[in-house]
Amino acid sequence: MTENVLGTNMICQVGLVVPDIEKAIDGYCDVFGFARPNVSVTDDYDSAKTSYRGKPTFAKAKLAFMDFGQVQIELIEPIGEPSTWKDGLDGGGYSVHHLAFFVKGTDDVVKKLEEKGIAMIQQGHYTGGMYTYLDSSKKLGVLLELLENF
Amino acid sequence: MTENVLGTNMICQVGLVVPDIEKAIDGYCDVFGFARPNVSVTDDYDSAKTSYRGKPTFAKAKLAFMDFGQVQIELIEPIGEPSTWKDGLDGGGYSVHHLAFFVKGTDDVVKKLEEKGIAMIQQGHYTGGMYTYLDSSKKLGVLLELLENF
Numbered sequence: 226m227t228e229n230v231l232g233t234n235m236i237c238q239v240g241l242v243v244p245d246i247e248k249a250i251d252g253y254c255d256v257f258g259f260a261r262p263n264v265s266v267t268d269d270y271d272s273a274k275t276s277y278r279g280k281p282t283f284a285k286a287k288l289a290f291m292d293f294g295q296v297q298i299e300l301i302e303p304i305g306e307p308s309t310w311k312d313g314l315d316g317g318g319y320s321v322h323h324l325a326f327f328v329k330g331t332d333d334v335v336k337k338l339e340e341k342g343i344a345m346i347q348q349g350h351y352t353g354g355m356y357t358y359l360d361s362s363k364k365l366g367v368l369l370e371l372l373e374n375f
Numbered sequence: 376m377t378e379n380v381l382g383t384n385m386i387c388q389v390g391l392v393v394p395d396i397e398k399a400i401d402g403y404c405d406v407f408g409f410a411r412p413n414v415s416v417t418d419d420y421d422s423a424k425t426s427y428r429g430k431p432t433f434a435k436a437k438l439a440f441m442d443f444g445q446v447q448i449e450l451i452e453p454i455g456e457p458s459t460w461k462d463g464l465d466g467g468g469y470s471v472h473h474l475a476f477f478v479k480g481t482d483d484v485v486k487k488l489e490e491k492g493i494a495m496i497q498q499g500h501y502t503g504g505m506y507t508y509l510d511s512s513k514k515l516g517v518l519l520e521l522l523e524n525f
Contacts (some may be wrong), residue, residue: 238475295445325388366469
């Protein structure tokens with residue numbers, strides 16, 4: 226077993242690169258009932274001193290944050306390049322598959338999500354419970370997973 | 376403001392679809408110092424009763440779980456098809472950009488990560504602090520972000 230290099234294993238944020246932040250916010254607010262979050266823009270180079278691969282970059286990004294318990298979802302729409310945000314839009318990393326939530330009454334939650342145009346796509350059982358994946362990819366860019374233990 | 380459809384906003388898990396689960400585990404254990412997690416395989420159809428788009432599917436997946444505080448990272452390597460796991464490998468959703476951690480002493484953490492072949496790629500300031508992105512994409516499939524508030 227090696228050292229934990231970061232000195233922490235508390236994930237505080239998951240960052241999603243999105244092509245259109247307003248559309249992304251529409252989807253998250255509709256499903257999670259958030260008040261519409263503010264969209265901020267990263268600072269200009271003069272104050273942000275943004276560097277990319279060791280060189281200054283004037284790239285910026287539109288940002289919006291939503292709290293999901295311990296974890297914050299950060300939506301990121303790149304402005305200009307080069308930046309890791311722009312690189313993210315081109316993909317290449319592991320694909321995020323789902324955001325999971327423990328729920329009670331899967332059938333009822335599925336029905337409510339279906340009313341929002343989010344259809345059940347895959348379901349299965351595991352020892353002690355069941356999982357349900359819903360096709361929220363158009364609205365949220367990722368699948369939702371409902372976990373229910375019996 | 377609309378209803379929170381799920382009745383909860385506590386994300387409990389982030390699922391990453393990966394092409395090679397053993398290689399993915401190598402990377403996560405090296406950086407976070409985890410004991411190597413067990414790899415399990417989802418149950419056969421007889422007990423899992425897995426359905427995909429309303430029809431039974433014999434697709435399975437290799438799974439590994441690692442705890443990151445409130446949030447669990449689930450690594451998923453698809454076996455066979457059709458499944459949302461296999462779909463995930465083909466992409467299409469929002470791209471996950473980073474996993475973020477609050478740290479103290481960014482320079483020291485950056486140095487330790489660089490010793491593991493994870494180079495700093497982008498850095499910038501915001502009001503009250505700074506962020507650093509590191510290119511952990513080969514080892515972790517996503518970028519790491521260090522957040523440090525002053």
